Amino acid sequence: xxxxxxxxxxxxxxxxxxxxxxxxxxxxxxxxxxxxxxxxxxxxxxxxxxxxxxxxxxxxxxxxxxxxxxxxxxxxxxxxxxxxxxxxxxxxxxxxxxxxxxxxxxxxxxxxxxxxxxxxxxxxxxxxxxxxxxxxxxxxxxxxxxxxxxxxxxxxxxxxxxxxxxxxxxxxxxxxxxxxxxxxxxxxxxxxxxxxxxxxxxxxxxxxxxxxxxxxxxxxxxxxxxxxxxxxxxxxxxxxxxxxxxxxxxxxxxxxxxxxxxxxxxxxxxxxxxxxxxxxxxxxxxxxxxxxxxxxxxxxxxxxxxxxxxxxxxxxxxxxxxxxxxxxxxxxxxxxxxxxxxxxxxxxxxxxxxxxxxxxxxxxx
Numbered sequence: 136x137x138x139x140x141x142x143x144x145x146x147x148x149x150x151x152x153x154x155x156x157x158x159x160x161x162x163x164x165x166x167x168x169x170x171x172x173x174x175x176x177x178x179x180x181x182x183x184x185x186x187x188x189x190x191x192x193x194x195x196x197x198x199x200x201x202x203x204x205x206x207x208x209x210x211x212x213x214x215x216x217x218x219x220x221x222x223x224x225x226x227x228x229x230x231x232x233x234x235x236x237x238x239x240x241x242x243x244x245x246x247x248x249x250x251x252x253x254x255x256x257x258x259x260x261x262x263x264x265x266x267x268x269x270x271x272x273x274x275x276x277x278x279x280x281x282x283x284x285x286x287x288x289x290x291x292x293x294x295x296x297x298x299x300x301x302x303x304x305x306x307x308x309x310x311x312x313x314x315x316x317x318x319x320x321x322x323x324x325x326x327x328x329x330x331x332x333x334x335x336x337x338x339x340x341x342x343x344x345x346x347x348x349x350x351x352x353x354x355x356x357x358x359x360x361x362x363x364x365x366x367x368x369x370x371x372x373x374x375x376x377x378x379x380x381x382x383x384x385x386x387x388x389x390x391x392x393x394x395x396x397x398x399x400x401x402x403x404x405x406x407x408x409x410x411x412x413x414x415x416x417x418x419x420x421x422x423x424x425x426x427x428x429x430x431x432x433x434x435x436x437x438x439x440x441x442x443x444x445x446x447x448x449x450x451x452x453x454x455x456x457x458x459x460x461x462x463x464x465x466x467x468x469x470x471x472x473x474x475x476x477x478x479x480x481x482x483x484x485x486x487x488x489x490x491x492x493x494x495x496x497x498x499x500x
Contacts, residue, residue, distance in 0.1 A: 143240075143418050151185045154348040156222035157240035157415055158422060163233025164410055188220050190247045190283050198256040199271065205448050208479075209272040209305065213257070215289040217248035219277040221309065221350040223336075224419040225376055228276045230410040239411040244349075247283055254292030261300050268487035270303040280310025282349060294319040299490040303328040303482035307373065309335075311351045314362055321366040327483040333360050333398070334373040335389050337382045345423045346381075357396045364397025369480050372398040374466065376406035379434030380427055383462055387469045394473045401475045403466045405438055405454040413443040434458060 146152075146159045200212050218232060222244035229239035237246055250256075260266065273279050279290050294316055297304050304323065306313070313320070313331070323329035337343050338353045351359070363370050372393035377383050390401055408416055420428035432443070438454035439445040445455070453459060 143414050149183055151183050152241075153185060154222070155186070155241060156224035156226075156244060156346070156348055156419065158418060160238040160241045161411060161414065163237065163239060164230070165233050166236070186241065186245055188245050188247060188283070190249055190287075192249050192251045193217075194251045195256065197260060198250065198253050199260050202275075206452050207272075207275075209270060209275075211269060212272040212275040213253070213279075213293065214274070214276045215250050215253050215279050215293065216277050216281060216283070217250075218243050218246055220244055220247060220282045221278055221347055223347045223350060225346065225378065225406055225408070225412065225416055227407045227409055227412060229412050229415065231276060233411065240415055247281075249283065249287050249289060253289050254296050257293055257296045258300075261296070261302060262489060268302055268484040270305050270482045270484070271297070272305050272307070274307040278308050278310050279306070280308045280312040282310070282312075284310065285312045285315070291316055291319065294323070297328075298322055301326065301328065301486040301488060303484055305330050305332070305479075305482070307332040307334065309333060309347070309350050309356055311355050311359055314359060317362060317366050317368075320363065320368045324366070324368040326486070327480070330369045330371060330400075330479060330482070331363055332371040332373045332402070333363075333393075334375050335393060336374075336376065336378070337385055338388055338392060339385075342381065346419075357392055360393055360396040360398050364399070369400070370398045371400040371402060371479065373402050373404070375402065375404040377403055377462060378406045378431065379438070379458065379462075380431045381424065383434075386462065386465050390466070390469045390473055390475070394475065399476055400479055401466075401470050403463065404452050405459060405462065406435060407451055408435065408444045409446060410444075 143159050143161050152158065198213055200214065202210055202212060217235065219226065219228065229243045232239045232243040237243070284290060298319060308331070320329055320331060333356050335353060335356050336346065340352050340354070343350070343353055360370050360372065372390065374386055374389050377386065386403070393401065417428070417432065420431055424431070436442060437456055438459040440455060445451055453463070
């Protein structure tokens with residue numbers, strides 16, 4: 136069976152899913168063929184099996200990824216994991232699994248790759264004579280505090296290296312394991328070297344459970360904002376992604392709840408559906424919100440020039456047309472009314488340097 140873009144295969148009837156965003160395993164866009172399920176005529180019962188998360192490790196040659204996109208305010212990032220068990224159905228990172236020969240559907244949320252030795256690699260790269268410091272963005276593709284991090288604990292090592300080298304960092308997450316490392320984030324923040332962004336899509340727990348099946352509840356994310364801000368860490372609430380009809384009516388409510396919890400800055404991004412994400416999201420709508428499916432997609436296309444997605448620089452994070460303009464105007468008015476500050480706090484790169492080693496002469500100043 137040859138792969139046709141936009142088509143989803145039927146789900147494996149012998150696979151039992153528990154708290155998963157996707158329902159199938161469509162082939163990635165680089166694959167020439169896709170698998171299908173057909174009854175062979177034999178009425179032999181097969182045992183139903185629960186699909187579990189599998190974690191493999193890799194040892195990359197480098198850990199810092201460079202970026203030249205004009206749409207983002209950073210030029211380097213670290214992602215300790217490939218794939219994300221949170222399973223958010225709208226996740227723009229799903230297509231990255233196609234580069235591994237894996238499905239952006241169920242494989243993205245069940246086949247996770249952890250990067251071994253991340254802290255050692257980071258220290259090695261920071262020590263290069265040619266390295267020049269600038270804030271490193273953590274969690275730009277997949278969440279560094281997804282469930283497996285509670286066991287593997289890659290992030291504490293990365294944060295200790297950043298702390299020891301006096302290197303600034305930013306974080307985007309919705310994983311509550313970030314609170315395990317609260318003391319490390321607080322140390323960096325006390326030196327003006329850290330900000331944390333917490334994404335909140337909806338305050339409706341049942342909707343969040345369906346869209347983001349293994350991510351913390353909205354109430355837990357508000358608690359994360361509260362605990363981080365009380366520890367002195369500047370917190371940005373990310374109202375993202377904003378999904379017309381489903382979550383767009385909550386823009387003001389999310390901003391209000393996050394401000395009360397201690398967030399000081401805010402941002403908003405309309406939903407993006409690149410590559411394989413669009414058919415996966417359409418399938419999710421038909422399964423979970425069939426009465427709204429056509430309305431939601433029509434409104435998304437109204438913000439994306441009549442398409443499911445607009446990948447152009449300068450447009451993909453903003454959208455266009457009346458729909459996008461009205462949502463952004465509401466966001467800006469609410470942000471101003473609630474007292475959020477404009478822009479993100481500047482991070483200090485001036486103290487970057489190699490940490491002292493045993494036997495080093497002490498500085499007088």
